[in-house]
Amino acid sequence: MDARERARRLLRRGGADDTGRLDDERAERLLDGTATDDPDGLAALLADARGPARPDELTGEAAALAAFRHAHAAHEPAPLAAGEPRHRRRLALALTGAAAALLLGGTAYAAGTGRLPDGLQRTAHDLLSGVGVPAPPTTEASGTATQGAPALTPSPAPRASAVPTPTPTPDATVLIGLCRSWAATATNPNAKAISAEDLRILAAAAGGEAAIGAYCERLTAGPSAAPTPPPETAKPGNGATNTRKPSHAGKPDDD
Amino acid sequence: MRDEDLSTALTAAVRGSDAGFTTLWRALNPAVLRYLRVVCGEAAEDVASETWLQVARALPGFTGDATTFRVWLFRVARHRGIDDGRRAWRKREQARESVEPVDGRAERDVLFDVIENSGTEWALSLIGTLPPDQAEAVLLRVVAGLDAAGAAQVLGKRAGAVRIAAMRGLRRLAAHPQVRDRRAAAGPPRPRGELRLEGNRTDGRA
Numbered sequence: 001m002d003a004r005e006r007a008r009r010l011l012r013r014g015g016a017d018d019t020g021r022l023d024d025e026r027a028e029r030l031l032d033g034t035a036t037d038d039p040d041g042l043a044a045l046l047a048d049a050r051g052p053a054r055p056d057e058l059t060g061e062a063a064a065l066a067a068f069r070h071a072h073a074a075h076e077p078a079p080l081a082a083g084e085p086r087h088r089r090r091l092a093l094a095l096t097g098a099a100a101a102l103l104l105g106g107t108a109y110a111a112g113t114g115r116l117p118d119g120l121q122r123t124a125h126d127l128l129s130g131v132g133v134p135a136p137p138t139t140e141a142s143g144t145a146t147q148g149a150p151a152l153t154p155s156p157a158p159r160a161s162a163v164p165t166p167t168p169t170p171d172a173t174v175l176i177g178l179c180r181s182w183a184a185t186a187t188n189p190n191a192k193a194i195s196a197e198d199l200r201i202l203a204a205a206a207g208g209e210a211a212i213g214a215y216c217e218r219l220t221a222g223p224s225a226a227p228t229p230p231p232e233t234a235k236p237g238n239g240a241t242n243t244r245k246p247s248h249a250g251k252p253d254d255d
Numbered sequence: 256m257r258d259e260d261l262s263t264a265l266t267a268a269v270r271g272s273d274a275g276f277t278t279l280w281r282a283l284n285p286a287v288l289r290y291l292r293v294v295c296g297e298a299a300e301d302v303a304s305e306t307w308l309q310v311a312r313a314l315p316g317f318t319g320d321a322t323t324f325r326v327w328l329f330r331v332a333r334h335r336g337i338d339d340g341r342r343a344w345r346k347r348e349q350a351r352e353s354v355e356p357v358d359g360r361a362e363r364d365v366l367f368d369v370i371e372n373s374g375t376e377w378a379l380s381l382i383g384t385l386p387p388d389q390a391e392a393v394l395l396r397v398v399a400g401l402d403a404a405g406a407a408q409v410l411g412k413r414a415g416a417v418r419i420a421a422m423r424g425l426r427r428l429a430a431h432p433q434v435r436d437r438r439a440a441a442g443p444p445r446p447r448g449e450l451r452l453e454g455n456r457t458d459g460r461a
């Protein structure tokens with residue numbers, strides 16, 4: 001704390017000393033990494049900042065790659081390098097089935113655990129908008145589940161508040177929902193990414209982020225989504241951070 | 256990794272090549288993380304994951320060269336980081352104004368105090384002490400490998416503004432006590448007072 005305050009005070013003085021030599025040209029060279037001299041220690045500092053990747057900076061590759069694969073599998077116009085139309089169709093089918101199943105069991109885990117209502121909303125939303133499956137009429141419950149769930153509001157996707165039904169294994173249902181959310185994230189350009197918390201939970205269940213793909217495949221292969229008790233709605237406060245626009249920065253072709 | 260090397264991987268990735276995407280990820284994820292640590296602190300890893308998910312999804316439709324991709328990647332990261340870290344960001348701003356540390360940024364202070372750690376972590380933590388606009392400008396130039404124009408695109412500013420912010424950041428860093436200490440200690444042992452600081456006037460440590 002002393003050190004910090006001392007530093008802060010010194011920082012406030014800005015370039016009072018040592019920096020008379022720092023002109024535009026030198027600054028550019030420093031920033032480009034092409035400075036050949038280092039009178040002020042900046043070149044060394046910046047070289048450190050751009051130092052080689054550390055192991056902890058290279059975790060998560062498998063999850064990113066899985067998302068990439070899903071994205072490409074779902075991207076129709078793109079020529080597939082090692083085209084596997086069957087695989088693609090299987091995925092689409094799986095997702096369609098998942099969507100239908102979700103409508104039945106969607107609220108299961110929200111009710112079951114009460115921990116992740118927000119994720120549920122997104123799961124349903126992502127899944128439906130992702131696969132483009134028209135939502136079966138779920139007139140009954142639509143009021144309850146969407147209320148106070150801002151995550152759903154930015155999208156015109158069909159409401160996914162499901163008909164509440166009883167489930168014996170809420171936890172499994174939660175995970176199945178998360179798996180679908182995870183998959184939808186990868187296949188639908190407009191789907192919101194699975195939240196960090198959901199991802200962590202999923203990773204924990206799968207035994208690591210790298211294992212999520214296989215884990216989810218196993219999990220969703222079986223008969224899915226079971227019914228559950230009363231639909232617990234999302235906590236309003238919780239959803240606030242999830243209302244970000246789907247892709248405000250993500251235009252790929254705005255060069 | 257240079258843009259020329261990245262562009263091959265990028266082309267492959269857009270076509271759906273795993274290897275291409277992996278190359279992009281390995282080349283750029285560390286930079287994304289380093290940048291995000293300054294933007295959104297401890298949420299960096301989560302935000303980086305989200306960033307790559309978003310990028311992976313949209314990559315099949317990507318058109319542009321490696322530089323464009325870099326700009327896009329960091330812009331996605333930044334927006335996601337700001338969204339996720341809005342609160343932390345604000346806290347940080349407040350922390351700058353006040354003398355008292357604001358909770359939630361404690362981990363940054365810990366890093367800050369690790370004086371003898373003179374590696375990447377040290378450098379990043381020092382850059383992290385800069386005001387956000389300066390830290391971002393420096394990191395986008397140094398770590399993300401963007402030029403002033405590219406960094407400006409990420410930040411939604413003019414290139415001139417980014418240049419000024421980066422320059423101010425560098426000046427602050429040069430005056431930072433830890434940089435001076437290290438300067439004094441670094442390199443081949445030199446007689447005190449005879450550091451390669453010809454223009455040095457008031458460095459009490461030398």
